[in-house]
Amino acid sequence: MNISFDKLDKAFENRVRLQIMSVLAANERYDFNSLKDLLNITDGNLASHLKALEKEEYIIVHKSFLGRKPNTNYEATDKGKKAFKDHLDTLEQLIKQQKLA
Amino acid sequence: MEETELQNELASIRSIMERSSKFISLSGLSGILAGVYALIGAGLGYELIHDANSKFEDLVSRIRMAEPVVTTTPSFNRYDLDYSSLIWKLFAIAAVVLLASVVTAILLSSRQAKRKNQPMWGAASKSLLFNMMVPLITGGCLIAVLVFFKLNDFFHPYYGLVAPASLIFYGLALVSASNFTFGEVKYLGICEIFLGLYAACLPGHGLLFWALGFGVLHIVYGARIYFKYDK
Numbered sequence: 001m002n003i004s005f006d007k008l009d010k011a012f013e014n015r016v017r018l019q020i021m022s023v024l025a026a027n028e029r030y031d032f033n034s035l036k037d038l039l040n041i042t043d044g045n046l047a048s049h050l051k052a053l054e055k056e057e058y059i060i061v062h063k064s065f066l067g068r069k070p071n072t073n074y075e076a077t078d079k080g081k082k083a084f085k086d087h088l089d090t091l092e093q094l095i096k097q098q099k100l101a
Numbered sequence: 102m103e104e105t106e107l108q109n110e111l112a113s114i115r116s117i118m119e120r121s122s123k124f125i126s127l128s129g130l131s132g133i134l135a136g137v138y139a140l141i142g143a144g145l146g147y148e149l150i151h152d153a154n155s156k157f158e159d160l161v162s163r164i165r166m167a168e169p170v171v172t173t174t175p176s177f178n179r180y181d182l183d184y185s186s187l188i189w190k191l192f193a194i195a196a197v198v199l200l201a202s203v204v205t206a207i208l209l210s211s212r213q214a215k216r217k218n219q220p221m222w223g224a225a226s227k228s229l230l231f232n233m234m235v236p237l238i239t240g241g242c243l244i245a246v247l248v249f250f251k252l253n254d255f256f257h258p259y260y261g262l263v264a265p266a267s268l269i270f271y272g273l274a275l276v277s278a279s280n281f282t283f284g285e286v287k288y289l290g291i292c293e294i295f296l297g298l299y300a301a302c303l304p305g306h307g308l309l310f311w312a313l314g315f316g317v318l319h320i321v322y323g324a325r326i327y328f329k330y331d332k
Binding site: 031098 | 107108110111113114117118119120121122218219220223224
């Protein structure tokens with residue numbers, strides 16, 4: 001069986017998007033600021049990648065207020081979780097394949 | 102993509118999943134130090150109790166000398182021995198030990214957090230704290246009830262339960278927090294719970310169990326974390 005790089009999810013080609021999905025796979029929900037601190041990137045950068053994942057319907061946004069401050073939480077959808085898992089499986093198989101070769 | 106690149110990718114995913122959900126910057130060294138503080142505190146507490154007891158025996162023997170045959174209740178009461186001040190002194194020692202341990206843990210863990218590139222006050226540490234505080238505050242309230250409950254000025258039937266209750270609730274706090282940090286914390290918690298239950302069977306040895314639970318167990322656990330993760 002030959003697995004090509006085409007099978008890797010295009011949405012995860014970008015490192016930040018993959019990292020965001022990793023965080024949301026390990027946690028029920030994660031808020032914007034914690035994500036920003038963890039990944040060490042700027043507001044704008046993070047927001048644009050979150051938008052992209054939202055467009056793919058890999059994540060959903062929960063907006064609420066903590067007192068007066070807006071608090072935005074993100075959660076992975078089932079579709080997103082499956083895509084992430086498939087992506088990891090493909091990565092794993094690629095590694096195996098290259099070891100055999 | 103090269104093989105090593107793929108593997109790096111997987112490794113970085115694994116690391117970020119761990120760093121996002123678990124506070125892996127808990128310092129092992131701070132565990133060891135907390136254990137040492139607790140042993141010093143227990144030592145001081147033992148001295149105080151020993152002093153108070155020998156004063157008590159002294160008093161009894163003096164009374165016996167004065168009236169060799171004790172026919173009625175002894176002509177002294179426990180106010181002669183200031184037990185309430187002893188309790189407060191022990192309480193003060195416990196508070197200082199607790200404060201020193203918490204401060205040490207915060208300082209050393211924030212140093213670790215910097216080194217491991219994990220926010221000190223992030224989602225992981227918040228979940229850790231919240232899951233710890235629920236059993237801890239419950240236990241704290243219960244212990245306050247145990248301490249202040251008395252049938253009369255001499256009889257505090259629940260004093261003996263303070264040490265077991267503190268160990269049990271601390272253990273429960275650790276077990277509940279363990280999902281958000283190293284797995285070892287769960288086993289430390291279970292050991293504390295067992296120790297607390299055993300302490301409940303042996304009233305009057307509270308200080309010994311405190312020294313074991315908060316001193317020895319912390320040192321053992323801290324050393325394990327230190328050698329496994331601190332470096």
